[in-house]
Amino acid sequence: MKSFRKELWFNVPTRRAFINITGQVDECLRESGVRQGLALVNAMHITASVFINDDESGLHHDYEVWLEKLAPHEPVSQYRHNGYEDNADAHLKRQVMGREVVVAITDGKLDFGTWEQIFYGEFDGGRKKRVLVKIIGE
Secondary structure: OEEEEEEEEEEOOOOOEEEEOHHHHHHHHHHHOOOOEEEEEEEOOOOEEEEEEOOOHHHHHHHHHHHHHHOOOOOHHHOOOOOOOOOHHHHHHHHHHOOEEEEEEEOOEEOOOOOOEEEEEEOOOOOEEEEEEEEEEO
């Protein structure tokens, strides 16, 4: 069995963003040489997320509005976690959106359903963060 590991690095200048990373994960799959197996893609920071959904701007806007209703950034005084940083809302948003995804690999391709894409979700930008891509298989 083959095993492949690569880190993808992001430095998002805005506080929040959704970035389609499907192409970067595809490139990792090509580098790995795996034809049948699994790809794990996970955020390596507690205020960021990796998730699968449609790459449609209206949906991304809806996520932004919905997440801000669930865990508004301000007033920052509403959270006990805030102190050194004002990112308690980012931790909560990450919890809702998820840490990782696992995608089947079939015949050397990511085995997606219709419209599925992989996204990096940033909820406390302005510094360097990483995503782990771990691919195993034959």
